[in-house]
Structure formats: structure tokens, C-alpha cells
Amino acid sequence: xxxxxxxxxxxxxxxxxxxxxxxxxxxxxxxxxxxxxxxxxxxxxxxxxxxxxxxxxxxxxxxxxxxxxxxxxxxxxxxxxxxx
Numbered sequence: 001x002x003x004x005x006x007x008x009x010x011x012x013x014x015x016x017x018x019x020x021x022x023x024x025x026x027x028x029x030x031x032x033x034x035x036x037x038x039x040x041x042x043x044x045x046x047x048x049x050x051x052x053x054x055x056x057x058x059x060x061x062x063x064x065x066x067x068x069x070x071x072x073x074x075x076x077x078x079x080x081x082x083x084x
Contacts, residue, residue, distance in 0.1 A: 019047065023054055030055035 022040055029036050038056040042048040048059045 019050070022047075022051060026051055026054045026056050 022042075026038055026040060029038055037058070039058045039060070040051045040056040042051055042059050042061045043063070044061070048061055051059045
């Protein structure tokens, strides 16, 4: 976009690509088969909402699933013995 005075770094372009590609895939899938169950992965709360808004039925955020796993482990692990 240099011709119009806009300058993007490679990092900026890759960031846009990381959001645009899943968005396009969700839209194409929902258009091709409206009955399809779409399961997507997101990296942020905003991306979860964006993909759900495009028609994804389930959106999983890896960081949230890791946190849930840690909490579950802490809550279900046997208590350590206390010293007397």
C-alpha cells in the first residue's frame, strides 16, 4: 500500500492474515452448507465473538482451556498432608 501513503510491517500483515483466514473459512463453510457445525479456534475474546458472529457454532480459545485444566487439577488433586 505504499502508493497511497500507507505503510504496513510484515507483522501487521501477518496479524491481519491470522484473523482473515479463519473468518473466510467460517464464512465459506456456512455458505456452502448452512447445516454444517463449525468449530473454530481463537486467540482472544474479541476473536471468539468475531467468529461466532460469522456463524461458528463453537469457538475454543486455547488459553482459556489451559486455564480450565489447571483449575480442575487444583480442585480435584488430593490435599497435601500438613505437617504437625
